[in-house]
Amino acid sequence: MLNRCVGMMLGAAMLLASSMTPSALAAESAQLQELRGKLATSTGLPRRQAARQILALGAEANDVVLSLLADQDLVVRRNAHRNLRARFGDQALAYYEKGLQDAEAMVRIVVVEDLIAWQPRTEQVVALLQKATKDSDNEVRKLAADAFWDFHRDYLTLRKRPQWDHNIEVKQQQELPTTGWRFMTDPGRNGHVEKWFAPDFDDSAWHAATIGKWWHEALPDTVGHYEGVAWYRFDFTAPPAPDYEYNEAVLHFHAVDESTWVWVNGQYAGELDIGTAGWNVPFDIEIGSFLNWGGKNKIAVRVLNAAGAGGIYKPVEFQVLK
C-alpha cells in the first residue's frame, strides 16, 4: 500500500515537472500551487480531493489537468477525462482517442459517454464511437453500440421484476420447432438497417437452419465458427388467445450464445445483451403485445456471437404466464 502511494506521488510530481514551463509556473495562482503541492505530496483521498479541486479551476490548470489524464490513480484519471469537454471544448476530442485506450473500462466509459453527448456528431466522433463498439469490456461496447441502435423497448419481463411477489405459473407452453428456420450471417452488422426483421422481407436466399444447436454444428459448411452478427427468421403459428386471465406471453429462450435481439411481426420486442456472459443465460422476451393470436407470426432473432460458438443452441418455448 505504502509503496503504491509513494509511486503515485512520484509519478505525479514527475509529470507535473515535465509539463510546466517557468513562466507558467510563475503565472499560477497560489491556490493552484498549493493544490499541486498536495497532489505531489499526499496520497489516497486527500490527493484525489486536491486533484478534484484542480479540476474546478480555470484555464490556468489546463496543463495540470492534461497531466492527470495519465495519473496512476484511476479515480483521478477518470475525473480528469470527465473534465475535458468543459475545459477544452471541441479540442477535447483530441484526447479521447487515447482515452479509449485507457487500461480501465471505468475511464473508457467516461470517454464514450462524452462522445455520445457530443453535438454535432462529427465523423471523428462517429469513428471514435465505432471504435468503442469493439471494446473488450461489454459495458463500454454496449454503451457505444447503443449510440447507433434505434431499437429500444423498456419492458421488464415478469420473471425479472424484483417486486413481483407472486408465484409465476406457466399456464401454457409450446416448444418452437427446431427446424424450419431461415438463417443468414450479417458481417456488416447492418441487417437492422436493411430491415431483415420486416415480415415481408425476402429471406428466400437465406440458409435453411435448425435451432437447438450452435450454428457451427447446424450449418458446418456455410457458417463454421463464425464470430459476429447473424439472423434467424421463423414463421410461428400462435395458439388462439387464452380465454383465461394471464399476465404475460413470452418467448422463453433456454439460452442463446451470446447476445440476442428479437422482433415479432416487424416490431421490436426486446433483447438480452450482457456480453459473453449471456451465453448460457435463460431469458424471456415479451411478445404477447405484438402477437397475432391464432395466426401466423414472423419471428426475427438477431444474434451476436463475440467469441467461440454461437447461435440459438437451446430450445425456445412460447409460454403464457400468470
Add this chain to the structure above:
Amino acid sequence: MFANRKKSRLSSRRLSWLAPLCFLAGLWSILAFGFEIRPFQGDEVTGNNVLALWQFQPGAELVDSKGEATLELCGRSLVTTDSTFGGALECFEFIPGVDKPNGARADRKTAPVIDGAFSIEAWVKLKETPDNPDWNVGYIVDKMYVPNTHERGYLNKDYHFSLRHHKGAKKVSLRAGIGLGAEVINFTSEQVEYAPGVWRLMAFYYNGAGTGMFFVDGRLVGKQTHEGKGAAAAGIQPLMLGERCGSIHSGLPGYLAQVRIVKGLPSQIKLINLDLQHPFQRNVFERLEEGHTLQLRVSNLAEQKITNLALTIHDGLTSREERIGDLPPNSEPVLLSLPLRCDGKVGDYTCRVDARGVNADGQAVTGGAVFDYKLCRRLPEFMPVVMWGGGSIDQLLSTGFTHGLHWLDHLDYAAWEAGEPLGYRERYHETRQSLNQVMAAGLRALGKMSPGAYFKSQPEYAKVREDYLCHDRQGKPTRMVNFSLPRVQQFAFDAARTMANSLKMYPVIDIVLTDSEFRDGSRLSFRAEDIAALRTATGLTEVPAAIEGKGGVKYARLPDFPASRIIPEDHPILVYYRWLWGGGDGYPGFLTQAWKGLNAKGTAPWKVVWDPVVRCPSKWGSGGAVDLIGHWTYVYPDPLVMGLAADEVLAMCKGGPSYQEPTKMTQIIWYRSGTTGPLPEDKSTWNEWEKRLPDAKFITIPPDMLEIALWQKLSRAVKAVMYHGSGSLWDKGKPGGYDFTHPGTQPRLAELTRKVIKPFGPMLLKVPERKANIAMLESFASQMFYGGTTHGTMANPVGRMHAALARAHLQPEIIYDETILRDGLDQFTVLVMPMCAVLSADVAVRIQAWQAKGGVIVADEMLAPGITPDVLLPQLQDNDKDKIIACSKKLRQELDGVCQPLAEADTADAVLRVRSFGTSDYLFAFNDKRTYGDYVGQYRKVMEKGLPLSAQIRINRPQGTVYDLLAGKAVATKAADGSLAFAADFGPGEGRIYLVTEQPLARVQVTAPAEVARGKRGVIEIKVLDAAGQPVDAVVPLQIQGSDPEGQPLEIVGWYAAVAGKLSVPIDIAPNDAVGAWKVQVRELASGLEAADGFNVR
C-alpha cells in the same frame, strides 16, 4: 327484534346492541339458573296441560304418550337411539332431486286440538354436516301447510313452528304462525347461534290473544304482539314433525328428541325473565378498564302483573338491591345499565342478578341471570412479535408471538353501497368471540382489512368499479382502479370507520393492517380529474409524452439530455413523477383516509400499519398518514437484504408524520423457484422434504437464515417484528399453499422470542438509532431517469452496495433526495451514491457544496457526470458473497482515516451495528458465516447453512464496560489504541447484544412504598446505579418478579427497561387483593445484579 315492537325506553340503536346475544353468556346464565338438558319429567309428562308428547322411546318409538296422535314415519326419517333422551327422530332437509317428504306424520283426526294459550316445545339437535349445507327452512312442527294468509280460509288455521337458517351469519331464527281462520299471524325471534351437535330446547308460546314468545333453553329470544287477535282456529291438515305438511322442501336437518304440545307456558322458564349481557359481547377485560356496563333486560312472562319486583345485584365484589316496582303483563322489558367492575384482581368473576316479585295470586315469582367474565392483567410494554397470518392461540403462544391476524373485511361493500360509515353491526359476532379468547390468552390482535384491494378485485364491485378506473392516454379505461378519485377515497374512510364502529370497543385489537400490497397496482392515469389534479399541484398541463409507465424513463433516450445529467428541478418528467409517487396516484391518500376512519381522535385506540412500504421508488409518503409502516423481506439469496430493507423503511419513516414508526417483517416462506432448481431425475438424491412435498411452491425459511434476519431487525429501532407464512412455520398436515418443509424453524423462532425478544424487547423499544456519519443516497431522480429502485431487494447494485457497507462495518443511513433537500448533508462525512446517474439541480448543488467542505463521495461508474467522485467502486452485478466482501474491504481501505466505524471485527462474516443512548452503546453482532447445506444448498443458489465463527471485535471508544446481555455478564476486554477489544464465538446464525456503558453497573436499588391500601396505587421505584451511586446513562433491561401473600405472582411481573437507569412501576392493588406482605424482586439483565423490597397491603 320484532318488526312491530313498541317504542321502548332505549333508542332503537341501543336496542340493536341487545340483539347480538352472546351464546356463551346466554348459556351460562341459563345453566346457572337451573336449566337442564334432560327429558321432560313429572308434570311435564303427566300434567293435565299436556296435549301431546312424542318421546321416541324404544318400544314406543312413534307413540304419543299423552294423546292419541301416533306417528307414521315418512321418507328417509327414522327413530334413532340417543344417550341423553333414549331416542330421537332423525329428520332430513330437502335435497334437490329427491321428491319425497321426510319426518313423521300424525293423522289430523288424532292431532291435538288447540284452544287458547298453548306452547310447542321440542328438543332439537341440528346436524353438524347436513346433506345440504345451504338449507333454508327446517320445520319442527307444522299443522298449517301454507304459512301465510291464504285466500282460501280453510288454509288459515292451526299452527307451525320452524327454523330459518341464516347461513352467512351462522345463525338461526325461530318462526311460528297461528291460523286464526281469516288470516295467519306470524312471529319471528331474534337470530340465535347456529349450534349444530347440541341439544337445545326450542319453544314457542302463544297466549291465545295475539302475543307470541320464543324461548331457547328457557331464555326469551323474542316476543311479539298482534293487537286484537284471538286463538288459533282448528284446521284440517295432518300434523307433521320435522317437515312441512304438504311439502318436501322444508325438512329439518337434525333430530327431534322430545316434542310437546301443552296448554300454557313451556317448561324450564322463569316468569321473570332476565337477560344480562355486555352490549358489545365482551366477556374478557383488562384490569381497570373503565366505562363498561352490562345491559339488563327484565321481562314479565306471566300473564298477570308482577308487583314488588326487586333485584339483587352481585357485581362480583359487592352486592346491592334495586327496586323496580310493578311490571304489568305484556309490557315492554325494563332495561337497566349495570356498571361492570374491572377493578378486581386478575381472575374469573360472575355478575349475578336475582329478581323476585309477587304475582296477582300473592305467590312469589323469581328470575335470575349471570354474566361471567374474566379480568386479565395489564401487559407491560413489550416488543410486538406479530404473526401476519393464521395460527391457533396455542401455536402463537408457544412460538412467542404477541399478535395473530384477524380478518375484518366484513362490511366494506355495505359501506360502499351506503356511501357513508355504518354503525354498529352484528356481523362481527364470531370475530368478537375470538377477540375475547385472544385477550384471555394474553395475546393481542392484528386486524386486517382491505377495502382498496377488495374494491379492485372482488366480483361484487365489478359493476361500480367501471366508473373508477384509470384511463390510458387515449382515454380508454384500463383494468386498474384509480384510487385518487374522491369517491374512492371516501370509501376508504367509510369502510374503515364502519369497521371501527363495530369493533372499536375491543382494545385487544392493537394494530390494524389496511390494504397490504395494493400499491403494486399503481398506474398512470389520464382522466380529466388526473390532469386537473396534476395541473393544480404542479402547473403541468399534460403528462410529458416520453412517459409511458410508472417506473420511469431512460435518460439516454431523451433528446438533448444534459451531459452533466443534472436536470432542473422543474424538468417536466421529474415534476410528473414526483407528483405521481408523492401521492398523485392516490394510494397514499387512500391509506390516509383509511387511517382517519380507523384512528382519528375518538374513534378507535388502534395503530394502523401498512406494508410493503418500500416496494416503490424512494419518495417519502408511501404509507400516507398511517401510524406504522413496514416491509416484508424474503431472506435470500443474501440475508443482508433484511438490513437493506429495514434501513429503507427507516428512511421512508423520516419523511412521514412525526408519529409514524417503522416495523419489519420476515417472510417465513421462500419461493422454491428462487432458492432451488428442478428436482434431479434420480429420486434417491431428493432430500426429506422433496420426497414428501415434491410439488411445493413455497418452502420454509431455514433456521439460520431466520435468525440472521431477526438480528438485523433488532439492530434497527423498529417498533415491531413481524412474520408471514404460518403454513410454512407450523405443519398443517396437508400439502399446498405454504408448505412446511423445515421442522427446525419454529423451535428456533420460539427460542429467539424467549431468550431475546421478550426479555430485551422493552429495552429495544427505548434505544434510538445512532446518528450515522455515512449516508447512502437512493436517488429518486436517478430511479426515474435511469433505474436503481431496489423495491427492498438486492436485485440491483444499490442493495449490494448496502451489503458491502454492512460487511465493512460501516453503518450507512439511507437517505433520499428529499432528505438532502430538507436536512442537508452536514451530519455525514461520506456519501455513497450507487446508481446515481441523474440528479436534480438542487440536490446536486447541495452535494457539491458539502463536498467542497470536505465531504467524501463514493460512487460507481454511473454517477452523474456533474458530480466528481472521490472513491469509485464498480457496480456489483450479482450477489456473489465473495465479490461483496471484496468490495467491503476496498471500501474500508479507501475510507481509512475518513470514516472510522464505532465497532469493527476482523471478519466480514461478523456483521455489526450500533445503536446508542446517552453515553452508552448497544452493539448488535451476528454471525453470517454460511455455506451450502443440504436443505436447498445443493442447488447452489443460496448458502443457507450457518457455520460457527470466532471473531475479534473492537469498539472504538477509549473506555467503558462491555456486557453481553444474553449471557448476563460483563465481557473481558483489552483496551488499546483508544478502543476496547474482545473475542467472541458465535454459533451458526447466532447473534449477541453488547451493552457498553461509561461506568460499570454497581447495584440495583428497589424502593417500594411501606404500605398500600387495597383499591389504591403504589409506585415501585427502581434505579440501576454506578459505583458513585448515580443512575447509569443507559437503558438497562430488567426483570421484575414478586408475589402476594398467597404466593400469586404480581400483576407487574415481566420484562422492563430502566431508561437513564431509572424506572417507576405503578402497582394497582385491587379491593379483593390479599392483605399482608407483598414482595418485589428486580434483576438487571446486563450483569445479573439483583435487589428486592416489600410492602404491606392493608
